[in-house]
Amino acid sequence: xxxxxxxxxxxxxxxxxxxxxxxxxxxxxxxxxxxxxxxxxxxxxxxxxxxxxxxxxxxxxxxxxxxxxxxxxxxxxxxxxxxxxxxxxxxxxxxxxxxxxxxxxxxxxxxxxxxxxxxxxxxxxxxxxxxxxxxxxxxxxxxxxxxxxxxxxxxxxxxxxxxxxxxxxxxxxxxxxxxxxxxxxxxxxxxxxxxxxxxxxxxxxxxxxxxxxxxxxxxxxxxxxxxxxxxxxxxxxxxxxxxxxxxxxxxxxxxxxxxxxxxxxxxxxxxxxxxxxxxxxxxxxxxxxxxxxxxxxxxxxxxxxxxxxxxxxxxxxxx
Amino acid sequence: xxxxxxxxxxxxxxxxxxxxxxxxxxxxxxxxxxxxxxxxxxxxxxxxxxxxxxxxxxxxxxxxxxxxxxxxxxxxxxxxxxxxxxxxxxxxxxxxxxxxxxxxxxxxxxxxxxxxxxxxxxxxxxxxxxxxxxxxxxxxxxxxxxxxxxxxxxxxxxxxxxxxxxxxxxxxxxxxxxxxxxxxxxxxxxxxxxxxxxxxxxxxxxxxxxxxxxxxxxxxxxxxxxxxxxxxxxxxxxxxxxxxxxxxxxxxxxxxxxxxxxxxxxxxxxxxxxxxxxxxxxxxxxxxxxxxxxxxxxxxxxxxxxxxxxxxxxxxxxxxxxxxxxxxxxxxxxxxxxxxxxxxxxxxxxxxxxxxxxxxxxxxxxxxxxxxxxxxxxxxxxxxxxxxxxxxxxxxxxxxxxxxxxxxxxxxxxxxxxxxxxxxxxxxxxxxxxxxxxxxxxx
Numbered sequence: 001x002x003x004x005x006x007x008x009x010x011x012x013x014x015x016x017x018x019x020x021x022x023x024x025x026x027x028x029x030x031x032x033x034x035x036x037x038x039x040x041x042x043x044x045x046x047x048x049x050x051x052x053x054x055x056x057x058x059x060x061x062x063x064x065x066x067x068x069x070x071x072x073x074x075x076x077x078x079x080x081x082x083x084x085x086x087x088x089x090x091x092x093x094x095x096x097x098x099x100x101x102x103x104x105x106x107x108x109x110x111x112x113x114x115x116x117x118x119x120x121x122x123x124x125x126x127x128x129x130x131x132x133x134x135x136x137x138x139x140x141x142x143x144x145x146x147x148x149x150x151x152x153x154x155x156x157x158x159x160x161x162x163x164x165x166x167x168x169x170x171x172x173x174x175x176x177x178x179x180x181x182x183x184x185x186x187x188x189x190x191x192x193x194x195x196x197x198x199x200x201x202x203x204x205x206x207x208x209x210x211x212x213x214x215x216x217x218x219x220x221x222x223x224x225x226x227x228x229x230x231x232x233x234x235x236x237x238x239x240x241x242x243x244x245x246x247x248x249x250x251x252x253x254x255x256x257x258x259x260x261x262x263x264x265x266x267x268x269x270x271x272x273x274x275x276x277x278x279x280x281x282x283x284x285x286x287x288x289x290x291x292x293x294x295x296x297x298x299x300x301x302x303x304x305x306x307x308x309x310x311x312x313x314x315x316x317x318x319x
Numbered sequence: 320x321x322x323x324x325x326x327x328x329x330x331x332x333x334x335x336x337x338x339x340x341x342x343x344x345x346x347x348x349x350x351x352x353x354x355x356x357x358x359x360x361x362x363x364x365x366x367x368x369x370x371x372x373x374x375x376x377x378x379x380x381x382x383x384x385x386x387x388x389x390x391x392x393x394x395x396x397x398x399x400x401x402x403x404x405x406x407x408x409x410x411x412x413x414x415x416x417x418x419x420x421x422x423x424x425x426x427x428x429x430x431x432x433x434x435x436x437x438x439x440x441x442x443x444x445x446x447x448x449x450x451x452x453x454x455x456x457x458x459x460x461x462x463x464x465x466x467x468x469x470x471x472x473x474x475x476x477x478x479x480x481x482x483x484x485x486x487x488x489x490x491x492x493x494x495x496x497x498x499x500x501x502x503x504x505x506x507x508x509x510x511x512x513x514x515x516x517x518x519x520x521x522x523x524x525x526x527x528x529x530x531x532x533x534x535x536x537x538x539x540x541x542x543x544x545x546x547x548x549x550x551x552x553x554x555x556x557x558x559x560x561x562x563x564x565x566x567x568x569x570x571x572x573x574x575x576x577x578x579x580x581x582x583x584x585x586x587x588x589x590x591x592x593x594x595x596x597x598x599x600x601x602x603x604x605x606x607x608x609x610x611x612x613x614x615x616x617x618x619x620x621x622x623x624x625x626x627x628x629x630x631x632x633x634x635x636x637x638x639x640x641x642x643x644x645x646x647x648x649x650x651x652x653x654x655x656x657x658x659x660x661x662x663x664x665x666x667x668x669x670x671x672x673x674x675x676x677x678x679x680x681x682x683x684x685x686x687x688x689x690x691x692x693x694x695x696x697x698x699x700x701x702x703x704x705x706x707x708x709x710x711x712x713x714x715x716x717x718x719x720x721x722x723x724x725x726x727x728x729x730x731x732x733x734x735x736x737x738x739x740x741x742x743x744x745x746x747x748x749x750x751x752x753x754x755x756x757x758x759x760x761x762x
Contacts, residue, residue: 005645005679006407006656008744010730012330012487012678016692016737018685075685118686118738265691265704316700316722317325317559318569 018117021260022076024207028200029083029255035196036189039146040091044189047095052082054103062112069116077117081106084125087190087251088295089132094139101135102128122302123262126295133295143186161186162246163291166238180245191251201254210258213267217274218253218281219244225282237286248294249281256294262302269312276301320525322550323560326698328731330553330652332526336490336610336617341498343621344607344634346418350393350625351403352378354412356665357460359385364414370397375424375601378414381449387462387666388452390601392623394422406628406648406662407655413663416625426599433501434597437509444513444596451595452602452666457481457556457585458653460667463592466582467513476580477566478511478519480589482534483549483556485524486650488672491606492586494619496523496530499590500537504544506593511543514582518543520565521586524551553652554729558583560698572725587669602666609635611673613642624668628660631671644679647672652730682739693732693742699725703732703742710749715756718749726750 036044055078063071085106089095106128114120133140145159160168162175162185175185183193191197204210227240244250257263257277264273277297284293355361362379372378372391379389395418403413423429439447449464469475480503484492496503507519521538523531525548538544547565554560559570561583568579576583584592587606594600602624609618609631618635628646632639639646647654648668657671693703701722709718723746732742 004643004656004658004660006658007645007681008656008741008747009649009654009728010330010652010734010743011645011647011654011656011674012651012734013682013736013739014328014330014734016735017682017739018688018737021688021690021737072685116686118688260688260690265689265694265702314694314697314700314702315325316572317563317698317725318571319700 018077019075021209022080024209025080025204025255026076026083028203028209029080029087029190031196031199032087032190032193032251033083035183035193036087036091039183039192040144040189043091043093043096043144047089047091047099047189048083048086050096051086051099051103052079054100055079055082055085055107058104058107059112062108063116067112067116072117075117078107081111081124081128084190084256085128088125088129088188088248089140090143090187091189092139092142092144094142098132098136098139102132105131118261120261121305122299123256123259126256126299130295130299145186146184146192159186161291162242163238163285167291174242177241177245180242185246187246188248191248194245194250197250197254204254204258210254211267211270213270214258214263214274214277215253217271218257218277219249221275221278222249222282225279229282229286243282247285247292252281252294252298253277257298257301262305264305264308264312266309266312266314269308272308272312273301273305276304320550321547321564322552322555323563323698325700326696326731327552327554327560328696328734329551330487330734332551333487333612333651334490334493334526335488335612336608336619337493339490339494339617339619341494341606341619341621344623344626344631346393346421346623347626347630348418349398350416350418350623351627351663352389352392352414352416352625353403353405353663353665354379354389354414356389356624356667357387357454357462359383359387359462361412362386362389364400364412366397366414368397368399371395372397372416373422373424375427375603377452377601381462385462385465387454387464388450388601390452390603391416392603392625393418395419404659404662405665406657406659408658428598428600433505435505437505437512437596439596441513441515444509447596448592451600453588453591453595454602454666455585456587456591456605456667456669458649458667458669460665463584463588466584467510469514469577473577474580475514475516475577475582477562477582478507478514478516479561479565479581479583480507480510480519480521480586481556481558481561481583482521482523482530482586483561484527484586485551485553485555486652486654488610489608489650489670490610491608491619491669493527493530495586495590495606496527496534500533502593503534503586503589504537504541505597506589506591507544508541509592509596510584510589518545520545520547522547522549522555522561522565524549524555526551554698554727554731557698557727557729559727572722605664605666605668607631607664607668608670608672610670611675612678613640613675614673622664624666625663627663628657628671631664632660635671636673639673640675642676643673644676645674647674652734653728681741684740685738687738687740690737692735692737696731696735698729698731699727701726703746704740706749707740707742707745710745710752713752715749715752719753719757723749723753
């Protein structure tokens with residue numbers, strides 16, 4: 001007979017793994033990918049493929065040749081970053097090669113410099129996105145318009161996003177609420193369809209990958225804050241319903257602010273985190289230079305996550 | 320449905336030996352009785368090499384406060400008194416007895432008749448618990464006579480009998496409830512009398528519906544025995560969690576159950592108390608589950624204490640399956656892995672759990688992704704991920720400030736960790752470091 005194993009208790013494990021969690025997130029993003037392809041066609045598909053492939057490749061190269069550690073590409077986290085990065089860019093032909101640079105920054109600077117998955121203080125996909133937004137402002141704000149279904153041409157007519165329209169010319173030219181809910185508007189190709197994002201978010205809630213605290217606090221704060229502003233001056237400020245269904249609030253609240261690595265752990269801290277994200281988003285949208293502020297809001301809140309973890313301890317037993 | 324409020328997990332129950340009625344394990348050729356089978360100081364042998372002993376005869380005496388008497392589980396001749404390695408390999412003083420026949424002390428009532436009346440006064444009950452060497456059978460083996468001597472200024476209000484059996488695989492308490500419901504109720508009544516409390520609450524998880532039904536029926540015949548069905552959640556049977564589930568009270572950090580007016584005993588203890596008080600039978604036997612997913616048969620045994628694990632396995636299974644990876648004494652969540660199968664069982668033993676190689680292997684550890692699952696699973700509201708980092712960096716003082724000593728080592732953190740971090744191991748190490756540091760501060 002073999003020798004017996006010994007170890008401390010417990011002797012069983014729930015079989016939960018990082019890999020399973022990451023692939024669940026990828027599965028949850030499938031509806032958004034399909035929606036993006038339906039509205040923006042070949043461009044959306046190619047951008048996603050290039051982004052995911054580059055993220056995986058860069059992670060593999062860095063782990064093999066720079067860090068000299070066993071590769072962790074299979075855990076699916078690079079795919080999550082790749083998809084999120086792709087979802088956050090406009091579906092134009094330029095982006096097919098530009099997104100590769102974004103992927104290098106996201107994986108190289110945003111993630112691997114800190115030691116890989118779990119050690120990064122900022123959401124890698126947002127680091128890549130903000131880098132591209134600042135470095136390639138023209139390409140990153142040239143938005144394709146939504147025309148027929150499944151457009152196969154790489155050339156696109158361009159237009160503005162709902163938030164861009166509002167910032168430029170006010171309420172008169174805004175698309176309808178239903179278009180915004182289904183995603184039939186201009187914008188980054190993963191963020192346009194609220195319904196696809198909600199399907200993914202419900203799946204993640206059901207599989208307990210995320211909890212409701214961050215999305216609800218984020219979206220709720222944005223809704224209430226923009227609602228107050230709208231009540232004060234409906235001419236100058238966008239109404240709260242359109243506010244939460246346009247731009248990146250849905251995608252940001254459900255998929256990026258909820259990133260386990262860069263968001264706080266206790267429920268109280270998560271509520272504060274979501275509140276901060278919502279508040280900063282509305283401030284940047286209304287008083288900042290950019291029409292959209294979700295990326296910056298989440299990155300700023302990422303930076304205080306360690307403090308939130310320190311301040312908001314879980315309730316101890318009998319205390 | 321009652322349960323504790325904070326944290327907890329749902330491990331696979333695997334109660335596969337529920338249908339196996341309790342069998343009597345045949346006597347081995349030799350038993351080894353360890354002198355340290357309880358929490359506290361070892362007992363002192365009062366027999367010498369060559370002495371003849373009978374079943375139930377006291378062979379070692381408690382000479383310090385935190386200690387319990389030990390009785391001979393067999394009849395025969397003391398062959399030697401020398402250290403023996405226990406199941407984790409630590410040498411402990413032991414009395415070896417060669418078995419000859421099965422001759423019991425005359426004072427022990429071996430008839431199956433149920434004796435319901437108990438005329439003893441509370442003080443006499445406690446004295447008899449001490450005499451009979453009763454210890455808590457829930458795992459900690461705390462001497463019962465100390466637990467039931469309520470200190471000055473404290474008052475017991477609740478007696479709680481722990482029949483949650485929340486550990487996966489274990490079925491010994493369940494079998495005792497099905498086969499000896501009257502005895503358990505009488506034992507609980509005796510403990511209730513010893514404490515002078517109005518009610519004894521027996522907490523049973525709802526995954527044992529037939530036990531709840533039978534016990535509820537039986538309890539009707541006795542005053543002040545209340546059956547509390549509990550929602551299935553691990554660690555329901557942990558003392559502080561069970562008190563919280565049944566009474567809603569919370570035992571503060573560093574305090575004992577009696578500080579919130581509660582006394583908790585295991586169901587097995589209640590049964591042992593019945594036998595000791597009503598039948599004059601010292602604690603010389605326990606009920607053991609022999610189980611494992613890959614085993615050809617599942618068993619529950621009534622065994623004499625001091626039989627070796629190898630003897631049990633030989634009788635139950637012939638030999639261990641080829642693919643055995645790990646043998647555990649206790650359940651999968653808090654049981655201890657046995658490194659020495661030649662070691663004898665002790666009063667607190669509850670099972671022999673045989674795990675296959677595949678089950679025995681841990682998955683490789685990866686980076687913490689700060690998901691917070693360990694924190695939300697922790698029934699004590701602690702931060703296991705933080706302890707892991709603090710212990711690795713030997714930041715002992717901070718670990719203490721974050722209340723590492725509150726940890727009950729239930730294993731929920733490791734169980735739920737997607738990165739497979741050995742959190743419970745690290746915390747156990749950290750607790751030892753903190754205790755060592757505190758001792759050095761006192762000097």
